[in-house]
Amino acid sequence: MSAAAVMAVFxxxxxxTHLDANAPRTIAVTSSIRKEGTSSVALGTAxxxxxxxxxxxxxxxxxxxxxxxxTEQAGLSVARGLAECLRDxxxxxxxxxxxxxxxxxxxxxxxxxxxxxxxxxxxxxxxSARHDFGKIVIDLPPVMVAPSLVVPWADLADQxxxxxxxxxxxxxxxxxxxxxxxxxxxxxILNRSRDRSDSWARVG
Amino acid sequence: xxxxxxxxxxxxxxxxxxxALLLVSGAAAAYGEYVGTFESSATIWVQRNSQDLLxxxxxxxxxxxxxxxxxxxxxYAESFTQLVQTQAFLRSAIERTSLTAGLxxxxxxxxxxxxxxKRFKIQALGTNLVKVSYRADSPEVAFEMVAAALAIxxxxxxxxxxxxxxxxSTLYTKELDLAQQKSTRAQADLDQFNATHxxxxxxxxxxxxxxxxxxxxVAQARVDDLRAALDRMAVVSTLLExxxxxxxxxxxxxxLQPQPSGGLRQAILVFGIVMAGxxxxxxxxxxLGTLLTASVASEADLERxxxxxVVASIPELARRGRGDSPDLADTLAxxxxxxxxxxVLVGDQPAATExxx
Numbered sequence: 051m052s053a054a055a056v057m058a059v060f061x062x063x064x065x066x067t068h069l070d071a072n073a074p075r076t077i078a079v080t081s082s083i084r085k086e087g088t089s090s091v092a093l094g095t096a097x098x099x100x101x102x103x104x105x106x107x108x109x110x111x112x113x114x115x116x117x118x119x120x121t122e123q124a125g126l127s128v129a130r131g132l133a134e135c136l137r138d139x140x141x142x143x144x145x146x147x148x149x150x151x152x153x154x155x156x157x158x159x160x161x162x163x164x165x166x167x168x169x170x171x172x173x174x175x176x177x178s179a180r181h182d183f184g185k186i187v188i189d190l191p192p193v194m195v196a197p198s199l200v201v202p203w204a205d206l207a208d209q210x211x212x213x214x215x216x217x218x219x220x221x222x223x224x225x226x227x228x229x230x231x232x233x234x235x236x237x238x239i240l241n242r243s244r245d246r247s248d249s250w251a252r253v254g
Numbered sequence: 255x256x257x258x259x260x261x262x263x264x265x266x267x268x269x270x271x272x273x274a275l276l277l278v279s280g281a282a283a284a285y286g287e288y289v290g291t292f293e294s295s296a297t298i299w300v301q302r303n304s305q306d307l308l309x310x311x312x313x314x315x316x317x318x319x320x321x322x323x324x325x326x327x328x329x330y331a332e333s334f335t336q337l338v339q340t341q342a343f344l345r346s347a348i349e350r351t352s353l354t355a356g357l358x359x360x361x362x363x364x365x366x367x368x369x370x371x372k373r374f375k376i377q378a379l380g381t382n383l384v385k386v387s388y389r390a391d392s393p394e395v396a397f398e399m400v401a402a403a404l405a406i407x408x409x410x411x412x413x414x415x416x417x418x419x420x421x422x423s424t425l426y427t428k429e430l431d432l433a434q435q436k437s438t439r440a441q442a443d444l445d446q447f448n449a450t451h452x453x454x455x456x457x458x459x460x461x462x463x464x465x466x467x468x469x470x471x472v473a474q475a476r477v478d479d480l481r482a483a484l485d486r487m488a489v490v491s492t493l494l495e496x497x498x499x500x501x502x503x504x505x506x507x508x509x510l511q512p513q514p515s516g517g518l519r520q521a522i523l524v525f526g527i528v529m530a531g532x533x534x535x536x537x538x539x540x541x542l543g544t545l546l547t548a549s550v551a552s553e554a555d556l557e558r559x560x561x562x563x564v565v566a567s568i569p570e571l572a573r574r575g576r577g578d579s580p581d582l583a584d585t586l587a588x589x590x591x592x593x594x595x596x597x598v599l600v601g602d603q604p605a606a607t608e609x610x611x
Contacts, residue, residue, distance in 0.1 A: 123587035
């Protein structure tokens with residue numbers, strides 16, 4: 051299977067986000083517990099958004115300081131990033147790196163240290179990012195693991211996707227996670243689905 | 255339903271392990287039951303000739319009686335089955351076998367006898383044919399038990415019939431004594447009348463004399479009948495002994511069976527019970543697994559969470575090869591940040607590995 055075919059997996063998410071009547075520009079992606087595939091879904095969503103509209107620019111933010119998988123995959127584990135922007139006022143445009151995909155930029159997690167960076171400047175940082183990018187996709191830690199690192203982002207984001215991995219996430223935990231996020235109508239993405247006839251997006 | 259199917263898939267190897275374990279243990283138990291069971295049996299021909307000997311009154315064919323409903327075979331089987339229900343019969347049978355010590359040493363003798371009772375099997379094979387069999391752990395015991403049971407049953411039946419005949423004889427003897435007393439009195443009355451009345455007799459006296467003579471004759475006839483009945487009873491006991499041997503004939507005598515036999519049904523039963531247990535256990539596992547984990551198996555499960563929007567389903571990707579095939583995360587990372595090989599979608603045709611840009 052080609053890379054394009056793999057990307058087709060996420061076309062649904064990109065298309066729905068683009069065609070959403072509310073036109074969300076900031077999309078936070080989180081999960082209930084670990085190992086649900088949040089980083090992959092965030093990355094896939096960012097790639098599909100970048101591919102969907104060639105004129106659009108997309109910023110992928112790795113805000114998962116607990117396990118910065120995207121930063122590691124990008125080979126930017128020691129690079130300055132989001133943590134420095136929030137804690138030290140490091141310039142956002144200097145922390146952002148361009149990826150191999152046209153229209154997709156990446157903000158690595160940075161060095162968070164023992165203490166999580168202050169989130170007081172989050173709104174300003176997101177405002178600055180909105181100014182430069184058409185869409186912003188944020189990879190967040192699991193909400194039940196670190197709600198304090200998720201809820202502020204979810205409050206500021208236009209849309210929050212809760213990733214649910216088939217056969218892994220207990221239903222009771224999903225309910226608690228949805229309550230923690232506090233959205234009126236939670237947006238869910240089922241990961242590792244085996245519903246062969248149902249791969250396209252649908253509104254429940 | 256899909257949730258249960260998913261749980262079954264999720265715990266497939268656990269289920270396979272449980273079923274395999276129970277399958278092996280069930281097969282071993284069934285095999286042990288089969289090779290450790292020895293059955294000895296006797297086939298018996300039964301008829302009712304001796305009862306016909308006792309038939310002293312005319313048979314009323316329009317009035318059904320018990321013998322008309324029960325064939326000799328079923329009657330014999332029924333009476334044998336009833337005998338086996340009694341502890342006395344079982345004890346008598348055991349005393350004639352090598353199980354005597356086992357019964358004496360049994361902590362719970364009632365349970366021991368109950369176990370012995372369950373090992374007997376009595377079947378009416380036809381109107382006159384009966385099969386008596388016994389299952390044991392050794393061929394000797396099976397043979398001994400069948401032989402002992404048949405012998406005791408026959409002895410008891412003969413003893414019961416002879417006892418019945420003796421009772422009838424005693425009754426006839428008592429009746430004969432009474433009849434003889436009545437006859438003596440009647441004759442004495444007639445002799446006294448003849449001594450006190452000399453001919454010629456008037457009409458009333460002649461009538462009285464006739465009455466006394468008739469009473470004496472009737473009493474004497476009764477005495478003669480009872481004497482004849484007593485004479486018959488004297489030979490009935492002998493007839494019964496001869497008739498009994500003709501009534502019950504052992505066609506196939508019990509024999510030692512050195513090869514395992516008679517345990518197939520029990521073995522199948524044991525195996526079936528174990529398999530039923532395995533199915534039940536697997537069902538319980540699946541239900542409990544589904545209820546306890548209660549994870550999401552499909553979009554339908556997500557929609558049951560309430561007012562939610564299912565944005566998309568990301569299908570599971572299958573690895574093309576083993577070991578070094580990248581997963582979705584690596585593929586996406588390679589696509590965005592570097593160069594790695596690609597996996598394939600579940601159910602898709604394998605495609606050539608290609609490098610991402």
